[in-house]
Amino acid sequence: MIVTGKGGTGKTTVAATLALAAARAGLRVLVAEMGPDEQMPARIAPGSPDAGYAGRLLRPGLTSMQIDPFEALTEYLGLQIGTPGMVRRLLGTQAFRQLLNAAPGWRELITLGKLWHLEQMEAGDRALYDLIVVDAPATGHGVAFLSVPRVVVSAVRSGPLRRHSKAVEELLEDPDRTLLLPVALAEELPARETAELVERVRAEVGVPVDRVVVNAIAPQPFPSGLEDLDRRLAALEPEQDLGRLPRPRTLAACAAFLRARHELNRRYVEHIATSTSLPVVELPYLAEGAAGPRGLEALADALLAPPRETLA
Amino acid sequence: MSDARSTDAALLDAGVVVVVGCGGVGKTTVAAALGVEAARRGRRALVLTIDPARRLADALGVEALGNRPQAIPRAQLDQLGVREPGALSAVMLDMKRTFDDLVARFAESDAARERILGNPIYQHVSEALAGSVEYSAMEKVYELWERGEHELIVVDTPPAQHALDFLEAPQRLLEFLDSRLVQMLIHPAFAAGRVGFRLFQSGARWALHLMERVSGIGFLEDLSEFLLAFEGMSAGFRQRATRVRGLLLGPEASFVLVAGPGGESVRQASELRQRLLGYGVRLAGTVVNRVRTWPGAEAPPSLEGVEADLPRLAQALAERSGDAAHSADAARAALAVARGYAGLVLRDAQATEGLRVAMREQGRFFRAIPELPEDVHDLAGLARIADALFARKQEP
Numbered sequence: 001m002i003v004t005g006k007g008g009t010g011k012t013t014v015a016a017t018l019a020l021a022a023a024r025a026g027l028r029v030l031v032a033e034m035g036p037d038e039q040m041p042a043r044i045a046p047g048s049p050d051a052g053y054a055g056r057l058l059r060p061g062l063t064s065m066q067i068d069p070f071e072a073l074t075e076y077l078g079l080q081i082g083t084p085g086m087v088r089r090l091l092g093t094q095a096f097r098q099l100l101n102a103a104p105g106w107r108e109l110i111t112l113g114k115l116w117h118l119e120q121m122e123a124g125d126r127a128l129y130d131l132i133v134v135d136a137p138a139t140g141h142g143v144a145f146l147s148v149p150r151v152v153v154s155a156v157r158s159g160p161l162r163r164h165s166k167a168v169e170e171l172l173e174d175p176d177r178t179l180l181l182p183v184a185l186a187e188e189l190p191a192r193e194t195a196e197l198v199e200r201v202r203a204e205v206g207v208p209v210d211r212v213v214v215n216a217i218a219p220q221p222f223p224s225g226l227e228d229l230d231r232r233l234a235a236l237e238p239e240q241d242l243g244r245l246p247r248p249r250t251l252a253a254c255a256a257f258l259r260a261r262h263e264l265n266r267r268y269v270e271h272i273a274t275s276t277s278l279p280v281v282e283l284p285y286l287a288e289g290a291a292g293p294r295g296l297e298a299l300a301d302a303l304l305a306p307p308r309e310t311l312a
Numbered sequence: 313m314s315d316a317r318s319t320d321a322a323l324l325d326a327g328v329v330v331v332v333g334c335g336g337v338g339k340t341t342v343a344a345a346l347g348v349e350a351a352r353r354g355r356r357a358l359v360l361t362i363d364p365a366r367r368l369a370d371a372l373g374v375e376a377l378g379n380r381p382q383a384i385p386r387a388q389l390d391q392l393g394v395r396e397p398g399a400l401s402a403v404m405l406d407m408k409r410t411f412d413d414l415v416a417r418f419a420e421s422d423a424a425r426e427r428i429l430g431n432p433i434y435q436h437v438s439e440a441l442a443g444s445v446e447y448s449a450m451e452k453v454y455e456l457w458e459r460g461e462h463e464l465i466v467v468d469t470p471p472a473q474h475a476l477d478f479l480e481a482p483q484r485l486l487e488f489l490d491s492r493l494v495q496m497l498i499h500p501a502f503a504a505g506r507v508g509f510r511l512f513q514s515g516a517r518w519a520l521h522l523m524e525r526v527s528g529i530g531f532l533e534d535l536s537e538f539l540l541a542f543e544g545m546s547a548g549f550r551q552r553a554t555r556v557r558g559l560l561l562g563p564e565a566s567f568v569l570v571a572g573p574g575g576e577s578v579r580q581a582s583e584l585r586q587r588l589l590g591y592g593v594r595l596a597g598t599v600v601n602r603v604r605t606w607p608g609a610e611a612p613p614s615l616e617g618v619e620a621d622l623p624r625l626a627q628a629l630a631e632r633s634g635d636a637a638h639s640a641d642a643a644r645a646a647l648a649v650a651r652g653y654a655g656l657v658l659r660d661a662q663a664t665e666g667l668r669v670a671m672r673e674q675g676r677f678f679r680a681i682p683e684l685p686e687d688v689h690d691l692a693g694l695a696r697i698a699d700a701l702f703a704r705k706q707e708p
Contacts, residue, residue: 007334008572037583081522090522155534188689221652225638226645233646235632243621246613248628251646253607254653 002134002207004142004197005183006190010215013299014183014283015135016043021300023062027130030055030063030118034111034137040064044293063129069107072114073100080160108148109165116168119177143197146172146180146205175208183213184272186265195275212278213303216285217265221258230255320702323596323677324350326566328457328559330467332588333570334580338601341688342570342681343468344372344402345697350464351400352393352698358401358462360453372402372691379406381456384691392695401462403452410452418548431538454556457564479560479591566596568677571667573603573660582670597677599701600667603660604653605682611661612654615647622647679703 003015012033019031019040031040041048045058053072055065070091077087090096100106121128137145149172152165172178180201184194194212201207222229233255236248245251273280283302286295323329324346331343340361347359358381359372372384381401389400412429419425428434453467524532559565567588571581581598588595606612622643630639664680671678681700688697 008337008574077522086522157534221649223641223645226642229642229645229649232629232633232642236628240628242624242628244613244618245621245625245647246615246650248625250607250609251625251650254650255646257604258649258653 001131001179001181002136002146003181003183004136005213005215006185006193009183009185009190010283011183012039012135013043013296014181014213014215014303015133016040017283017296017299017303018181019062019064019131019133020044020296021303022131022133023059024300026061028061028063028128029131029133030065030129031133031135032065032067032115032118033135034067035135038064038066040135043296046293067111067114069110070100072110073106076110076113105148105151108145109152109168112145112149112168112172113164116164116171119171143200143205146201146207150205173206173208175210178207180207180209181211181213182209183215186214186217186268186272188264188268191268191271191275194272198276198278209276209278211281212272212276213281213283214269214272215283217269217282218258218261218285221255221262230259320677323566323568324353324355324464326464326596327564328453328465328467328566329596330469330560330565330567330593331570332469332567332584334572334577334584337570337572337577338688339570340468341694341697342568342599342601342701343466345694345701346568347400347402347464347466348392348394348691348694349698349702350466351389351398352395354395354398355463356397356399356401356461357464357466358403358456359466359468360403360405360449360456361468372694379403379409379452381462388691392691403456405449405452410455413455414451414549418552428538431534434538450553450556450560454552454559457559479593561592563594566594568597568599569595569671570599570601573600573663573667573680577663578666578670581667585671597679598667598671600664600678600680602683603664603680604656605660606654606657612650612657615651615654618647 001018003011003018005011005014015031015033016039019029023029031044033040038050038052041051041056041058041064044062044064048056048058050056050066051058051064052066053068055063057063074087074091077090078084081087081090115132115134118129118132119127136142149165149169153162153169156162156165182194182197182201184190198209198212201209220227226232230252233248233252236252238247238249238252240248242248246254269280269282272278281303283299286298329343329346331339331346333339343361344359347357350357381403384400384402389398394400415428415434416425419428449467449469453465456462456465569581569585569588571577577600585595622640625646626639626643629642630636633639635642660683668678679701681697684693684696688694
């Protein structure tokens with residue numbers, strides 16, 4: 001499961017939530033992140049040291065790892081060339097390092113290659129992990145990230161590089177093995193970008209997408225029976241003195257703001273559903289933030305609920 | 313406020329303003345608002361976005377932005393209060409076209425140009441692989457700057473992690489062309505000759521051999537052909553890359569960091585600041601975007617122990633609506649709403665203060681933009697953001 005989305009949409013939070021929910025349901029889960037600063041250990045098991053490339057079990061059934069491209073390349077070359085000493089010497093060669101610094105695409109390719117390798121790993125007679133959750137790069141770069149194997153397959157005529165890229169491409173395009181999970185916010189521009197992302201993924205990458213997660217949806221702000229609370233407050237004399245309570249003008253402004261956010265969110269949830277023709281999984285906005293384990297548990301409950309069919 | 317005016321001027325008098333920040337904080341909106349403000353101050357401004365998504369075109373109300381700057385029509389500028397000679401244009405980077413233009417400019421001959429443009433590796437490097445966005449962006453900023461049609465270029469950058477690629481891109485490309493591996497791919501005969509004996513001993517020759525084993529021979533042939541064609545233009549490119557770097561690190565350019573008021577933003581912004589300063593760029597200011605504010609006051613009042621006054625609100629509600637039965641509930645709900653919103657305001661204020669402290673050395677220009685109930689998606693919205701950014705009184 002590859003989680004992607006524009007920066008700031010809560011992509012990492014959703015990836016962590018998903019991993020947690022799956023582990024709670026009894027699956028053996030690996031959550032893989034690619035950024036330079038690890039976030040999963042701190043979010044899922046605060047106080048836990050970084051997982052690094054070797055990975056770390058954060059709680060029963062849930063392992064976290066950070067895929068560093070240099071580590072992955074070292075491992076890959078080790079498998080290809082055989083002798084660890086030679087690989088170290090190659091990576092230590094200044095010329096080779098210069099080449100790596102400038103050459104585009106290899107980081108993406110080797111990272112995806114490592115994911116393929118992890119997917120193939122077995123423990124006894126079954127796969128080592130039932131589910132691998134990938135916290136992928138942000139939207140624009142996410143599409144480029146996923147299209148690298150396809151590009152390599154079309155640019156390289158033969159040899160191990162082509163063969164391995166082909167295997168990765170097949171993994172990415174197999175709906176029984178891979179799903180791309182876009183994460184969006186229910187606001188105008190993120191909603192449009194999500195529609196654009198889904199369209200580009202369908203046209204250029206071929207990675208299966210079957211639903212969209214919309215994160216941080218503002219809840220209905222007023223209790224039932226009082227849905228018109230903002231209008232009732234707005235109808236009062238704006239400057240009436242209410243003692244230590246804020247004046248009606250201020251109360252009405254607070255209510256109007258919360259209603260506007262909620263309605264805006266609802267509007268763009270519908271927009272995302274119609275423009276992508278996909279079911280939408282809705283996650284609520286958590287006032288206390290979702291960065292810690294408590295927030296994740298709350299989101300995990302919401303995530304496990306069946307997707308709401310928002311299609312018109 | 314002459315001090316504030318001079319910091320504003322210092323920012324908008326730059327030749328290039330680079331807007332950086334983490335994802336989802338509204339960099340594009342801030343970049344566009346800076347362009348609007350500069351135009352209002354009589355400058356000929358251009359906003360460049362390198363975001364693959366088309367936010368800027370959306371916000372500027374332009375159907376689509378091409379690789380050439382597109383002027384915002386005078387009639388729309390009038391509505392924003394932009395007077396001659398002030399002007400505003402926008403451009404979105406088409407990285408493939410920009411890269412092709414670069415090749416066309418520096419290729420030694422028509423034949424060399426065609427060889428590069430037709431090479432399979434070039435086609436993929438230039439259009440599909442991550443990283444070339446940054447190469448192209450650098451090129452485009454410089455090209456537009458050199459052309460001199462615009463007095464100020466505001467550059468919207470990709471999210472933080474990639475902001476550094478943006479600065480490193482030309483240097484990396486040059487190092488790549490200079491690297492001995494590449495030189496060897498370009499001049500295999502040379503490497504095998506007299507001088508080649510020494511090179512054969514070297515790591516580079518050997519590394520090449522290993523690479524061949526992994527990648528297959530055809531790939532290296534294509535790569536070699538591509539690099540050979542590319543090398544002819546490397547002198548021109550090198551000179552240009554040096555100038556581009558000079559522009560971004562020189563007195564003409566200033567950087568503005570945009571952050572959101574979210575929980576992680578202080579840490580992320582501090583990290584980004586460190587990294588940027590490490591490059592030696594001039595960080596001219598900080599903008600905190602989408603800060604929720606309390607209506608009509610600096611800060612929310614304490615709402616502790618105010619329940620005693622709820623009957624007054626309930627009575628007012630009952631008088632107005634005639635719905636006495638629900639008025640007590642409505643009053644309680646109104647208080648809960650106010651408390652909920654006050655909590656959001658306080659959280660944002662805390663994060664803003666944290667950013668102010670973290671950015672104190674860049675504190676001459678530190679602005680918080682209030683959250684608007686609606687998304688900014690047109691020129692009028694951008695004008696409102698510009699007003700907030702430059703502390704101009706809002707028209708009621």
